[in-house]
Amino acid sequence: MTSAQNNDQRLLDRILEDQHRKLAPDKSRDDFFTFFAADKALQDWDLDNDEIMDGIVDGAHDCGIDGIWTFVDERYVTADAHQFLPSRAGKIELVILQAKTSAGYQETVVEKLHFHLPTLLDMSRDEEDLAPHTNAKLLDRTRRFLHILEELASSFPQVRIKVIYANKAAETPHPNVKAKGDRLRRELAKITSDTKADLEYLNAADLRERTARGAKAVAQLVFTETPMSTSLGEGYVCLARLDEYYRFITEASP
Incomplete structure (x- = not known):
């Protein structure tokens, strides 16, 4: 590890400490990091705090998913908004977040997503079968995506799925992690015949850069x-x- 990478980790820890104390001192460190990582991961969509929290599903039976958000033509779809969907749309995006406070990428994290996501994003899924080991909020948010996908089918929108794996790593993922990430990406691209999927890794340097970019x-x-x-x-x-x-x-x- 280079000194620059080590410094990135230490500086990110200080940023997290300062923001945790100022913004959410009542939250646990893990919960605050999930919110922090979600805020940085979703920076291009400019969500407010309530919208970020709306998509966080972290907790018991979360299937390795910490957050999940659906966008239609760049706009986040909330529980109320899905009742007022446009009749046509050019793009549907699903963003999935896994945030870990660990300082390294783990193959098991990607494997867990690979095991659960294809089932959760299957329109013919059996919710009674899923319910005992899938938390209610995660079931609802994935159901929201599937409902939108079906409601807007006649407008043939582009479908994009992005999985973001964020942690405090100083380095990029090991080739073994990337290989399993590529398999996950290929599996998610099968959700529909024209789905495009992507997997993005955010490490300490990336999170610092996004924090600086969003500073007001x-x-x-x-x-x-x-x-x-x-x-x-x-x-x-x-x-x-x-x-x-x-x-x-x-x-x-x-």
């Missing part, structure tokens, strides 16, 4: 008087010096 600029506006609430209670009126306001809007710019 913060600027402070100095008021000359205490802000007053409006009569409607939906906002505030405040006074600030023009030079302070100019500094505020220029510093806040990325």
Whole structure:
């Protein structure tokens, strides 16, 4: 392991420690890492915290799946939204997350996904048979994907499945892990005849990079008087010096 890789792990641990303390001190380390990894994995879809949590299925009988989210034309489909699906769609995406606090990729993690996912994503699955060893939230989220797939069948959307395996590894996966990941990818590509599947590995350096990419600029506006609430209670009126306001809007710019 190079010094840069070792430093990436230590810096990621510090980032996790700081964010855990500030954002969710009541969560366990493992639960917070799952949320953190999901936030980074789903960065391109710009989900809010509730939407991220909606897809987290980690827990007893999770079949090795920590999170699962369905998107239609880049929009996340919630429990309510599936009732208002468009009549046509160009793309359906399913994103599946496995997040481990371990500092290395494990073949058994991929093997478990390979064992469970083809059954969970089979439209003819027997839910009574699955229920005793599959948690209710996971059953519901996979059912949501299958329902969307069927409802939008007539518009022949592109179907994309992405599995993301995130942990605090300093290095890339061992060739044996990648070989089993490729077999998983090929199996998921059989969900429909035109499904495209992908497997992405996020290590310590990747998670750090995504954290930096998503960091938001913060600027402070100095008021000359205490802000007053409006009569409607939906906002505030405040006074600030023009030079302070100019500094505020220029510093806040990325």
